[in-house]
Amino acid sequence: MTNNIVKVLQRSQLSHSQADVKHFIYIHSKWLENVTELELLLTTSNNSYRATLKHDEIKSAAEELEQPYDEFFAECKKALVTQLGLPGFDYELDEQQPCFKLFKCTGYETLYIDLPLRKASNCYQMLDAAIESAQRAPAAQASTTGETSEQYNELRTQYDQYIKDTKLYKKKLLQKFILLMNSKKERIEELERKLEQCNNVTANADTIEEPDQIEDDDDDDYGGETQVMSQRELMHERQKKAQNKE
Numbered sequence: 446m447t448n449n450i451v452k453v454l455q456r457s458q459l460s461h462s463q464a465d466v467k468h469f470i471y472i473h474s475k476w477l478e479n480v481t482e483l484e485l486l487l488t489t490s491n492n493s494y495r496a497t498l499k500h501d502e503i504k505s506a507a508e509e510l511e512q513p514y515d516e517f518f519a520e521c522k523k524a525l526v527t528q529l530g531l532p533g534f535d536y537e538l539d540e541q542q543p544c545f546k547l548f549k550c551t552g553y554e555t556l557y558i559d560l561p562l563r564k565a566s567n568c569y570q571m572l573d574a575a576i577e578s579a580q581r582a583p584a585a586q587a588s589t590t591g592e593t594s595e596q597y598n599e600l601r602t603q604y605d606q607y608i609k610d611t612k613l614y615k616k617k618l619l620q621k622f623i624l625l626m627n628s629k630k631e632r633i634e635e636l637e638r639k640l641e642q643c644n645n646v647t648a649n650a651d652t653i654e655e656p657d658q659i660e661d662d663d664d665d666d667y668g669g670e671t672q673v674m675s676q677r678e679l680m681h682e683r684q685k686k687a688q689n690k691e
Contacts (some may be wrong), residue, residue, distance in 0.1 A: 447476045453530035455487065456537040456548070470538050474525050483525075485545060485562065487538050494543060494562035506557065521547065521557055538562075 455468040471486040481498040500518070507517035524531040524547060534557075535548040547558035 449474050449476075449526040451526060451528045451530075453527075453536045455489070456535040470536055472525060472536075476522065481522075481525075483545070483560070484565065485538060487540065490540065492540065493565040493567065494538070494545070495565045496545060496560045496562050498558070498560055503558075510555065517557075520549075524549075524557070 450471065450473045452469050452471050455470050457468065468487070468489045470488070473484040475482040479500050481500070483496045483498060485494045485496070486492070487494075503518050503521055504514050507514045510517070524534045530536060533549060533551050535550055535554075537546045537548070538544075539546070543562040543564060545558070545560045545562055546556060549555045549557055
């Protein structure tokens with residue numbers, strides 16, 4: 446069982462001659478297993494009313510509106526226990542034909558609750574509920590403060606642990622990066638040494654081949670000139686022999 450007492454704005458339609466004066470409905474609701482007992486006080490007349498809202502009636506209304514019962518029930522309860530009313534809802538207490546109506550106004554108007562009222566001789570029970578609610582408030586606030594403090598400490602611990610883990614992870618990544626860079630540096634130095642060795646071997650080979658090539662060229666030239674001179678001498682000898690025969 447839960448008890449709630451709230452103040453909501455009374456729905457009204459003003460004419461041009463009326464002043465814009467806001468009137469309120471005080472609603473005390475006692476939520477039982479199968480019914481909800483309501484006490485209402487209208488500030489325009491200070492009249493008090495009582496009503497009994499059966500949960501079966503809420504179920505029937507949900508079926509008529511083709512809405513899931515649990516969602517519809519939760520929405521109705523929230524509208525009746527929210528201080529200053531739930532946005533999107535209008536509250537109307539009609540004293541001509543005593544009834545309480547709850548409308549949902551989202552683009553179009555939908556009647557959620559239409560409840561007949563019984564006039565009450567006094568509002569003592571509502572006052573008692575208000576006093577009881579006021580007495581429970583400090584304890585609830587202290588409990589909430591304690592829970593908030595515990596939540597803060599828990600979040601602070603999680604935050605500190607997260608910062609610690611992040612720094613450790615960054616340190617490990619930096620160490621891996623340094624090892625990788627050193628490995629790459631050693632590989633580059635090794636390749637540079639091998640490249641330098643290859644360049645030295647190539648340079649030495651070129652130095653050795655050049656004298657041999659020059660010597661071969663000299664031999665070829667020498668042999669060619671000698672061969673040419675021998676042929677000339679042979680031709681002269683043949684000419685001399687031919688002249689002698691003549």
